[in-house]
Amino acid sequence: MSAQAPTHPQDLRAAEYALGVLDGAALAEARALVESDPAFAEAVDTWALRLAVLAEGAPEVRPSPKVWEALLLRLSAAAHDRHDWWNSVDLWRGLAAASLAVATISVGVLVIPERAPVTPPPVVATAPLTALVAAADGPALAAITVDTDLERIVVTPIGLTEQEARSLELWVVPADGGAPRSLGLIKAGGATVLAGVSLPVEATGAALAISREPKGGSPTGAPTGPILGVGPLSRS
Template sequence: MDYSNRRLADQLAAEYALGTLRGGARRRLQQLLPAHPTLAAAVRAWEARVNTLAAPVPDLPPSPRVWQQLQARLFGPAQAPLRWWQQLALWRGVSGLALTAVLALGVWVLQPVPVQPPLVVVLQGTPDGAALVPAGFVASVSGDGRALVLKPLGEARLTAGQALELWAVPPGAAPRSLGLVSARAATTVLRSDVVRGAQALAVSVEPTGGSPTGAPTGPVVSVGSI
């Protein structure tokens, strides 16, 4: 996973600062901070935002005009001047409403956002690809659908002029390219709604640089249902 990517770092930092990143994932992120400056900076920025919610709010008394308008609205313009204990009760009521509103806002902001588990897709080899990619792939899609990591389960046997390309396959529609992928190491794809509307993922063999037509041109060597 590319922790130098600002969008990914910002997402992880937000979950960490708000407390929705828990357990082993939280401990792993803490271990990664010293070695990833972008991720560490994002965590500091999010912690500063969250800490502002705990800052004290100074008292701000209303102006005489606002106070008179408030009295007139609550008790009518013809009311006699409020005695000091009536003013005290009114102020306490207004303060109580303000405190309730602040607490409700704080609870809403700090409400843990439900974290969707990642989606795992196993891509199995096809008869056409058995000689080139015998072991297939495993794809992990983040819960928010903005990142995909594809890992080969074995080493593909490609020539110098061949490359592997990943496709999202919608039902009844043409495959959508997700870019070239490595035949030996994990590949990360960052894109909004990376598998939106797709019912399967597929890997095909293409010329170096990818398909020249925008559709698979070589054999499809691995397929997995979502």
């Protein structure tokens, strides 16, 4: 069977929601569908996993402690520069289109049956938080979307690699310089969906970081292995 690009609007909407590019009424409608339509919720999870095909080929970079400290000191300035790039609508629309094409060729077309239009109740939606976690010298390691309303975090790896007997752990770093708090283990071979996870700190000024820990995660509740990268949280 020859592969054709998906044209069903719900399929595209699921891809855009997984990428975190929706806002306003479109975001509210998508969130209502995630709650009320199991097929749409499954499509969102499917697209989150399909985005992992964009993540192959980038080598791991371990910044030195001195470089890591300097990076943390520059987080405030880096947040402004990356915010402009990260929040570019053209970038995300292009990534959504590329993901549709790659996923269609790689794993086939997700067929979503026609259904009657759903009229969601009025919802005041909060735009998701996003972060681009990168190594000290710039290579991107993971794109992360945090939906605070649904308590859902989607981590799409870009330049992460696995190591035997080691685990990758996601952390939130408070803006006040407090101790990092673990958000859970993630994987390098595909997207990770952390459901039922809320940020334990104030999001404003906070950052996300990824470390490499012993198998099963940090034994102390704090990062014990090398910090692979960090990225400031911002509102889409």
